[in-house]
Amino acid sequence: MLESSERDILLENNKMLHKLLRAQRWATAWSVLRWLVIIGLTVVGYYYSQPYLDQLLKTYQQIQPQLQNLNEAFKLPAKSP
Secondary structure, three states, X not given: OOOHHHHHHHHHHHHHHHHHHHHHHXXXXXXXXXXXXXXXXXXXXXHHHHHHHHHXXXXXXXXXXXXXXXXXXXXXXXXXX
């Protein structure tokens, strides 16, 4: 049979282990919640900025041929070796 002091130590160890387990569970829960918030904010941000990004892409596609024409107009002749 266990002595009184050994039993007290075992009970104290058991309490500490339960506290560690509880702390680990809370840390895991907060970590998952943090990542859900980060991913959620990213998705919402993309959703609300999508019309602006589409307009920017459309504008770029409209001016791209004009930029190419401008580039060809100022193109210098190639140097011959």
